[in-house]
Amino acid sequence: MTTDAAGQRTPLYAIHCQLGARMTAFGGWEMPLSYRSILTEHQCVRTHAGLFDVSHMGEIEISGAGAAAALQYLTLNDVRLLQPYQLHYSALCNSTGGLLDDLTVCRLAEDRFLLIVNAANIAKDFAWITAHLGSGAQAHNVSDAHALLAIQGPAAETILQHLSPTPLAPLPYYHALSTRLGDVPALVSRTGYTGEDGFEVLLEASHAVAVWQAIMTAGTPHGLLPVGLAARDTLRLEARYLLYGQDMDETTNPFEVGLGWMIKFDKGAFIGREALQHLKATGVQRRLLGFVMQERGIPRAHYPVLHEGQVIGTVTSGTMSPTLGQAIGTALVQSRTMHPGSLIAIDIRHKAIPAEVVPAPFVPRRVRR
Numbered sequence: 001m002t003t004d005a006a007g008q009r010t011p012l013y014a015i016h017c018q019l020g021a022r023m024t025a026f027g028g029w030e031m032p033l034s035y036r037s038i039l040t041e042h043q044c045v046r047t048h049a050g051l052f053d054v055s056h057m058g059e060i061e062i063s064g065a066g067a068a069a070a071l072q073y074l075t076l077n078d079v080r081l082l083q084p085y086q087l088h089y090s091a092l093c094n095s096t097g098g099l100l101d102d103l104t105v106c107r108l109a110e111d112r113f114l115l116i117v118n119a120a121n122i123a124k125d126f127a128w129i130t131a132h133l134g135s136g137a138q139a140h141n142v143s144d145a146h147a148l149l150a151i152q153g154p155a156a157e158t159i160l161q162h163l164s165p166t167p168l169a170p171l172p173y174y175h176a177l178s179t180r181l182g183d184v185p186a187l188v189s190r191t192g193y194t195g196e197d198g199f200e201v202l203l204e205a206s207h208a209v210a211v212w213q214a215i216m217t218a219g220t221p222h223g224l225l226p227v228g229l230a231a232r233d234t235l236r237l238e239a240r241y242l243l244y245g246q247d248m249d250e251t252t253n254p255f256e257v258g259l260g261w262m263i264k265f266d267k268g269a270f271i272g273r274e275a276l277q278h279l280k281a282t283g284v285q286r287r288l289l290g291f292v293m294q295e296r297g298i299p300r301a302h303y304p305v306l307h308e309g310q311v312i313g314t315v316t317s318g319t320m321s322p323t324l325g326q327a328i329g330t331a332l333v334q335s336r337t338m339h340p341g342s343l344i345a346i347d348i349r350h351k352a353i354p355a356e357v358v359p360a361p362f363v364p365r366r367v368r369r
Helices: 013-018 038-047 067-074 119-131 156-161 205-222 229-238 273-282
Strands: 002-004 007-009 022-026 029-034 050-053 058-063 086-093 099-109 112-117 138-141 146-152 176-181 184-189 198-204 286-293 304-307 310-321 326-334 343-348 351-358
Touching: 013 029, 013 205, 029 229, 038 050, 038 229, 050 205, 058 067, 058 119, 067 112, 086 119, 099 119, 112 119, 119 138, 146 156, 146 205, 156 198, 156 205, 176 205, 184 205, 198 205, 229 310, 229 326, 286 343, 304 326, 310 343, 326 343
Parallel strands: 007 029
Antiparallel strands: 002 007, 022 029, 050 146, 058 112, 058 138, 086 099, 099 112, 146 198, 176 184, 184 198, 286 326, 286 351, 304 310, 304 343, 310 326, 343 351
8 A cells, every 4th residue: 555645555556547547536445447448337237347456455464363253242233153264244333323334254263353444444443443452352454465456246256266276166255265376375265246246355555566467468368457436325225235334324324224243232242232222212213215216317425305296305316327228316305205206306405306215226136145
């Protein structure tokens, strides 16, 4: 990782520039927005495979005899259910139930865990974790030492298998394995944020360029392309995956954004437990819903959402769906009565454009189960 006036740079920054990527600021990082057209990159992931640099994401290691107990207290999900090299999706909450961050937890050993956190929240999360860690556990921010690549799409397994001596086909969804990609040790997990089958590859930052190039060489015959943040966003929204800082933040709670399923109240004490129990008992007034535009117009974050002429909420994420050929979005609304088929409107430049509430996801997810 390097830093300059424009922001932090991943170990692959020079590669992105060589490939002619349009760079953009994202979460304090200078990242590739796109290399070709967004449509080309998006469709390539849906039909073949795409390679993403996600090294801006943070890695925090929790270890020691008290590591499991610490994570039980810090996070919403139940780490007792994790076997070594298994992952789950979870979150950090504050005492009022507000979402500090969403993250994945990978159990590397009985007393060692790896957390993958959002780029803009690395410092905040690490400070929160160390302040609430308890005895018998140590936390280390190892983000700068690592690079993270994601290869996603129907051909992802075939491409990555060219480099890995360990069979990848038996690896279940949300499980990981240690292997070598060429001569480079790597932690490979069957995870991703596109709705397609694929893998995320964690390795030492010093090997990022070599492994990126090796994957591209192996993948070129299979139609692999590098993919930037713009297509990553359209892909994740079609799959109805949430984006921290847009769809959720400290002012929202898990029930409002559809993450109540990850809360395991029977595991004992954890930060936010009492507040979340109260919210579950009383119900929430707001909730996140998905919608499809019925006429031309692109919904953007913060656009007002209307029902019968009254503002009931705001758009959190929106885009033109390359797969559906329609504009789609998510919105946080003050209503318990909205359901699939309900009609709303989005205020786009002071014009109410009709939209229909639809179930999640917008496009069926094709992850390996």
